[in-house]
Amino acid sequence: MRFEILVLRVFENLRSPLAAGSEARAEPPRRGRGSVRIIAGMLSLKSASSERWIAQVDSHLDEILIDHAHCEKKAAGTAMNLMFAYVEDEELCQEMTRIIHEELAHFHLVLGLLRRRNIRFRRLTPSAYGRKLNDLVRKNEPARAVDRLLVAGLIEARSCERFDLLRQHVPDAELAEFYGSLFESEARHHSTYVRLARHYASSEAVDQRLEELAAEEARIVAEGEEKPRMHS
Numbered sequence: 001m002r003f004e005i006l007v008l009r010v011f012e013n014l015r016s017p018l019a020a021g022s023e024a025r026a027e028p029p030r031r032g033r034g035s036v037r038i039i040a041g042m043l044s045l046k047s048a049s050s051e052r053w054i055a056q057v058d059s060h061l062d063e064i065l066i067d068h069a070h071c072e073k074k075a076a077g078t079a080m081n082l083m084f085a086y087v088e089d090e091e092l093c094q095e096m097t098r099i100i101h102e103e104l105a106h107f108h109l110v111l112g113l114l115r116r117r118n119i120r121f122r123r124l125t126p127s128a129y130g131r132k133l134n135d136l137v138r139k140n141e142p143a144r145a146v147d148r149l150l151v152a153g154l155i156e157a158r159s160c161e162r163f164d165l166l167r168q169h170v171p172d173a174e175l176a177e178f179y180g181s182l183f184e185s186e187a188r189h190h191s192t193y194v195r196l197a198r199h200y201a202s203s204e205a206v207d208q209r210l211e212e213l214a215a216e217e218a219r220i221v222a223e224g225e226e227k228p229r230m231h232s
Ligand SMILES: [Fe+2]
Pocket: 072, 075, 102, 103, 106, 186
């Protein structure tokens, strides 16, 4: 299946006035400029990743790959925490079990990739991206549930957008294929989290909050970080 058709299929149920109205403001990387903007918009993101991050990929690919393994592990942990927090939400529990399985499978795949490249998996100081986003989560329910799900969805979206960039950017065929293979499931996770947030607020309220959090996410990602990470 052609990649563009796959992308459109993934986003069939995702399009919303918010997503359609989103515009990429940051200067996108040098390859696939048009598709980067389209994908960022479809994922509710307010910006495309910058040349600064691509330069970090070029100079510190091993570290980015190690951090990617940690991100998959953390994504499984986030889904597990949400399942424990909202255990009375049956659809959420069903979806979280699926996401936990998939994220752990991704973690396993990245560990294999590291091993084949003789890159030692090790502890890394995480980027501040996740903490800064989680600091925006409101304290009282049900707003807290909405925010936790939307923040999880935005992290999935940024990962997905960056996997697409990596797919286009890395000269290594094995890596390009690997990132192409992860794109679809991370995009689906994004749309699942946004859909589940609608269990805890009206569609209009969720769209409005997604707009606010996506703007904050773009601001956080534009701040950037010295440490080369998947979300630096
Ligand atoms: Fe994943």
